[in-house]
Amino acid sequence: MNSIELNIHGMHCAGCVSTVEKSLAKVTGVDTAVVNLSLEKAVVTGSVDKKQLIEAVKSSGYTATQFIQEDLSRDINLEKLAEAKKRMVLGWLVTIPIMAWMLVEMITGLVYPSPEVYHTMMLLLSAVAVFFAGGDTIRNGWKSIVYFSPNMDVLIMIGCLAAWSTGWLRLWIEIHPFTGIASMIMAFHLTGRYFEYKARGNASSAIKKLMNLSAKEATVIDGSGVESVVDIRNLSIGDVVVVRAGETISADGEVLDGIADVDESLVTGESVPVPKNEGDSVVGGTVCLNSTIKIKVGKTGKDTFLSQVVRLIENTQATKVPIQLFADRVVSIFVPIILVVSGLTFLSWYFSTEFMFKISTSVSSILPFFPFNSTPIAQALYASIAVLVIACPCALGLATPTALMAGTGLGAQNGVLIRDGAAIQRMNEANTVFFDKTGTITTGNPEVVGAHVAKTMTKEELIRLTASLEKESSHPLAKALLSYANQNNVDLLQSDKIKVRPGSGIEGVINGKKIKAGTAEFVGYQTKINENKTVVYVSYDGEEIGYFQFRDQLRKEAEEIISNLKSRGMTIVLLTGDGEEIARETAQQLGINKVHAELSPEAKLDIIASYQNKNNTVVMIGDGINDAPALSQADVGIAMGTGTDIALESGDMVLTGKGMEGLPKAFALSQIMFSKIRQNIFWAFIYNIVAVPLAVIGLLHPVVAEAAMALSSINVVLNSGRLSKLSLK
DSSP states (O other): EEEEEEEESSSSHHHHHHHHHHHTTSSSSEEEEEETTTTTEEEEEESSOHHHHHHHHHHOOEEEEOOOOOGGGGGGTTTHHHHHHHHHHHHHHHHHHHHHHHHHHHHHHOOOHHHHHHHHHHHHHHIIIIIITTTTHHHHHHHHHHHEEEHHHHHHHHHHHHEEEHHHTTSSOOOOOOHHHHHHHHHHHHHHHHHHHHHHHTHHHHHHHHHHHSSSEEEETTTTSEEEEEEGGGGGGEEEEEEEEOOOOOSEEEEEEOEEEEOOOOHHOOOOOOEEEOEEEETTEEEEOOOOOOEEEEEEEGHHHHHHHHHHHHHHHHHHHHHHHHHHHHHHHHHHHHHHHHHHHHHHHHHHHHHHHHHHHHHHTHHHHHHHHOOHHHHHHHHHHHHHHHHHHHHHHHHHHHHHHHHHHHHHTTTTTOTTTHHHHHTTTEEEEEEEEIIBOOSSEEEEEEEEEOTTSSSSHHHHHHHHTTTTOSSSHHHHHHHHHHHHTTOOOOOOOEETTTTTTTEEEETTTTEEEEOHHHOOOTSOOOOSSSSEEEETTTTEEEEEEEOOOBBBTTTHHHHHHHTTOOEEEEEEOSSHHHHHHHHHHHHHHHEEOSHHHHHHHHHHHHHHHHTTEEEEOOOOSSSSHHHHHHHHEEEESSSSSOOOOSSSSSEEESTTTTHHHHHHHHHHHHHHHHHHHHHHHHHHHHHHHHOOOOSSSSSHHHHHHHHHHHHHHHHHHHGGGGOOO
């Protein structure tokens, strides 16, 4: 299984997205295919050749190319926005004279200078608007018919062509011509498309803003101390760069020399500067506030923090929120249904004019609308054209992607990265929150507070043997033991045949004898210590030789955050591999009533599953390493980042700060994002449910209908864009 990303060209609406998704899904080997209209991007998973996917897109009437992330650093809508503006201006340049000419006729009843000139000029001017300014829409509409994938452009194309053709029909039959209306429909359509592109560009500004945070150049210093300025794309791992006060740090790496305060709000969402000393890690895109530091480059290109953040945001925007799936099903059949409704509307008005007019008149007595009264064929065309141009699947299709686009950018700026858009909805339905203890509720930096030895062993020997074994482990307790050995000036021994047992301990061979360190059960310790401290037991050559006691500090923000979650009505549960006594003491300090102690990683997963089986929606917060199984099992897994390493595959969300401060922001973000998605989908549905019937009974002028259609899409995009202006608390 792999993931392939493609740029899709030629899409204009939600119907286009549905068509491309279906074409990709039909390719043998494709597991999932998700297309994002705003990013013009497709993400396909499965065992499939990229060429097959490109051909599948081509067969549906669109084109696909290799996705290039660097393209996001520029405004992806800039060229389209300029083209859309040019078409809009041309459309109105011919439509405004048409409107003025029609207004004179409506007010005075005079067809100036003569009927022949008037109708001929209407045909010519409208042709400029429909076929030149709106040429792209007409071509795309025709192409979608040829490929049997009707979209929004089909509705506009048929509506405009039907209205424009009445200028010719009047030569053979008695009909009120709608020639000028064709021009107005297209002008409003082009205006809506222009403002939609503009709003989409604003909604996607988060990615461009993040990409533009990185420095463009770096000052590299060679071994002889000579400085040279290079493009950051030419940096290599191991290069030494100089960053002076006020400059943007040019690369992810480690401080070699100097002390400075760094603005890491990009990483943590917090504006308080972080002091950096020799050996500390730094992130490209953050700002050195004072002094000068030298940095050894550790990551370049796609491996840097900023690139990973952008990748997470892109992937999130290419996911589907469950509430959107129903809207997608509606969109997939929307255009064919509207075409049928428009056809039935024409037939109803043409063959049952009096009956339809009675309905129109009765409804107009309640609502401030005026029925159109003309010949049967004119009324039939009037109503059926209005149905075509009022229908708007775009608003439904844009409801979720635009909210995800704006919301993920807001989250990234506040230290909350969303890997799975569907987690937004699940998090809003959550009623139970699980916390891992070590490294989540506590700082994850325990220290040894006691070393107890058996009669056959000295304290120094116990420390040497245990630290020699634990040096092969990355567990926080192992690091604490190594630090303790260093403090006591104990030299270490060579260890072999190391095996780590997650949730239990570690074992190996030293001086030809087997050594174990971990839980009492794993080590085989007969006398278990019941204290409010974490204990690691040690055996050597099958003999009990002693144990160590550890103490870890609670995070200063833990109590306030848990109180915040309880105020939201959440049930809080503590999970830990520590002993029962220390677990209950920690829970009591934080006001947590439910505790599960002495758990292996697999046991944590089972506990979460048992709560889910009782119809609980579960959120799990952990460090993303030992907690990976539990994070994956939870409905929403939230991984604690380390500030610079965000490549955590087990969480649906990642907090990039040093602690849990971002957790309330994650809940607030999911709440406001899901609220926006629901608002967008609600108004999109309501708009179509109300507008289409009004058009059917002839109470909506085609021009008013097209203006309303354009505004509905713009409203959805602007509503989502408001997310970027909100603050998270």
